[in-house]
Amino acid sequence: MPHRILGDETTYDAAFEAWAGDLTALFRECWDVTLSFLVENPEEIRSDAREVVTLESDSVELLLFEFLGELLYRKDAEERVYRLGQLELDGGSAPAPDSTPVTDGVGPGQDGRVDAEESSAGVGEPGVRAGRGASYRLEAEIVGETLDPERHCYGVDVKAVTLYAFTVELRDDGWFARVVLDT
Amino acid sequence: MAMKGLVKQVGDALWELSPTFQDGMNVPVRIYATPGLLEAMDEGVFQQAANVACLPGIVGYSYCMPDGHRGYGFPIGGVAAFNTRDGVISPGGIGFDINCGMRLVATSLTWDEVEPCLEKLVDLLFERIPAGVGGSGLLSISRNTFRDLLEGGMAWCWKHGYAWDEDLRRTEEGGCMTGADASTVSEKAVERGYKQVGTLGSGNHYLEVQVAKPENIADEETARALGIDRPNQVLLMLHTGSRGFGHQVATDYLQRFILVMNSEYGLGIRDRELAAAPFHSPEGQDYFAAMQCAVNMAFANRQLILYRIREVFAELFGKAPEELGLHQIYDVTHNTAKVERHRVEGHEMELLVHRKGATRAFAPGMSDIPPEYATVGQPVIIGGSMETGSYLLVGAESGAPTYYTTAHGSGRTMGRRQAKRTYKGADIQNKMRSRGIYVRAKSMSGLAEEAGGAYKSIDEVVDAAEAGGLSRKVVRLVPVGNVKG
CATH class of the missing domain: 3.90.1860.10 (tRNA-splicing ligase RtcB)
Known part of the structure; x- marks a missing residue:
């Protein structure tokens, strides 16, 4: 699954763009990249603990924001690090008929710059909404273990997902996300 | 035109971006910097400080300190004061790491x-x-x-x-x-x-x-x-x-x-x-x-x-x-x-x-x-x-x-990724030791990210x-x- 770490051209702590054919794959990719900032050898994470995370939102952007935030929260609250197992996401294979476009005005980032602030329009609530009365629902199986400095090669402690330049959108060639993390 | 070119020097180490720079700015932007620091500032700093100037209730100026760099929403080094009567509070103006x-x-x-x-x-x-x-x-x-x-x-x-x-x-x-x-x-x-x-x-x-x-x-x-x-x-x-x-x-x-x-x-x-x-x-x-x-x-x-x-x-x-x-x-x-x-334009507020x-x-x-x-x-x-x-x-x-x-x-x-590619944690640790600085770090890649050159x-x-x-x-x-x- 493709992704691109942003960094050479910014002073952000950690940022990336990801692409996928469907939303489920996009969410998976976004967590895998976030995890790779936290732990440099994620393949070493054992499956000692198994949990299920269920989230709902009428905005696919807020759903991704909450999903990544939930796993970061568990890193501190449970002192565990998780990989993704089964992931199911309903309601978002395509924008619903009355969907609102993403209003950030964030361009495709051809030069890799994160330039939400270059938008001339005001921005508001998150875009790509499910149809009226509908919602996106995510159920993720997460498997992992207690953080262990002896075995996990720590990278940087990612502590939050920012809304800065945060984007989830359906493009001609599939789903796209841009995520800037705070460390 | 690059935004940097629009700022005017208005004092010692002080530069101003006019409210005409962007629709909706309630106050000008003021940046404290030497010419060298100003030149090195990311263009995003100017845009972000201008965006802050658009927030309701802001008084005086949207400020940026000499160490300013692009952040999330507010620039890092951003200072903005809002009238408590009709102004706003913004978590982005404080940062995620509250009271860092x-x-x-x-x-x-x-x-x-x-x-x-x-x-x-x-x-x-x-x-x-x-x-x-x-x-x-x-x-x-x-x-x-x-x-x-x-x-x-x-x-x-x-x-x-x-x-x-x-x-x-x-x-x-x-x-x-x-x-x-x-x-x-x-x-x-x-x-x-x-x-x-x-x-x-x-x-x-x-x-x-x-x-x-x-x-x-x-x-x-x-x-x-x-x-x-x-x-x-x-x-x-x-x-x-x-x-x-x-x-x-x-x-x-x-x-x-x-x-x-x-x-x-x-x-x-x-x-x-x-x-x-x-x-x-x-x-x-x-x-x-x-x-x-x-x-x-x-x-x-x-x-x-x-x-x-x-x-x-x-x-x-x-x-x-x-x-x-x-x-x-x-x-x-x-x-x-x-x-x-504080006093703003002669009035305590x-x-x-x-x-x-x-x-x-x-x-x-x-x-x-x-x-x-x-x-x-x-x-x-x-x-x-x-x-x-x-x-x-x-x-x-x-x-x-x-x-x-x-x-x-x-x-x-320098971004963290660029720093990691430019420096190696173990090299930094050894170089600093040879200069009389003893460092212990949980993460060698984290050490590289914090190299002085970044x-x-x-x-x-x-x-x-x-x-x-x-x-x-x-x-x-x-x-x-x-x-x-």
Whole structure:
């Protein structure tokens, strides 16, 4: 699954763009990249603990924001690090008929710059909404273990997902996300 | 035209971007910088400062300090004051790491006395102070006790024997913002934070052993008044914040603000990270109370680490911390919003001053300065990169235009990824050792990210702040030992 770490051209702590054919794959990719900032050898994470995370939102952007935030929260609250197992996401294979476009005005980032602030329009609530009365629902199986400095090669402690330049959108060639993390 | 080309010099180390730059700007942007620092600033700084100038209720100017660089929403180094009557509060103007801040601690030891055991000292500090990803802290407390700590801050630490009287006096706000209300904090935030009190964290957070060399003292009388009174005195500098707890508070309220700012309050903003609510709205007041909980948590976090530092020194040198002169010089935050009274265009106003990567720098004689520092001004602690050095400054009367605010650090010039590709942690560690700086780090890649070359010149930042009248140099401190997360 493709992704691109942003960094050479910014002073952000950690940022990336990801692409996928469907939303489920996009969410998976976004967590895998976030995890790779936290732990440099994620393949070493054992499956000692198994949990299920269920989230709902009428905005696919807020759903991704909450999903990544939930796993970061568990890193501190449970002192565990998780990989993704089964992931199911309903309601978002395509924008619903009355969907609102993403209003950030964030361009495709051809030069890799994160330039939400270059938008001339005001921005508001998150875009790509499910149809009226509908919602996106995510159920993720997460498997992992207690953080262990002896075995996990720590990278940087990612502590939050920012809304800065945060984007989830359906493009001609599939789903796209841009995520800037705070460390 | 590049935005940088639109700024006009309006004073010593002071530049202005007119409100005509962008529709909706309520005030101009003012940037404190030398020509060199201005040139090195990311274009995004100018745009972000202009976006802040569009927020409702902003007064005076949207400021950027000399160490400014592009952040999320607000620039790092951004300062903005809002009329408390009709202005807003914005978590993005405070930062995720609420009350990320600096603490400077003196010792009565000189470098000659510490040098022979430097490695043992740094190793002990590295072993005893939790650092790195996640991590449990020095306290084992219940969630309810943590809620008490959130409302009490350093007063809680004092009550439980972790702080000296003078520690509270020598901390901004006395180490406790009294508007903290734990009922405004989510269960998730409590769950995330209650085990983290007394942890250093990672990234650019550190504990450093430093030396005040005689040739680096700019103002001997003020240095003496602040407790730096002997040649080659050893000091300790601590940089950390509210850990995952503060991030959870910020995340919770960003989500809450996003849902109401347009629908309830009709606030149009240019970047969702500038999500805001009217200060006196229920959402604004709840966030302000929760933010104060995070401020207090961070004060307590740094206090618990100081408690452990005192234990380590007592063990290593076989004397009580009091005998070793382990007196806190000051603790100051650089990520907050506070209600203060300042004069704007000749009128005294009650303002909510947002400082994000910017340090309060009250002038001599102002309130909320420890009595022993009343004649010299509030100490300001500016952390540089781990390779270059740091500064102790004081506030100045000429700092009134920025609501008595100055810089907070060096400011990055290089992204973390680029730094990791440019430097190797082990090489940095060896190079620093050969220069007499002993470093222990939980993460070698994290060490590479913090290489001195990834930061602006701390000297130029401090010079610009002084030239702009924001603060006054007292002493430059050089690193000899460093513990990193």
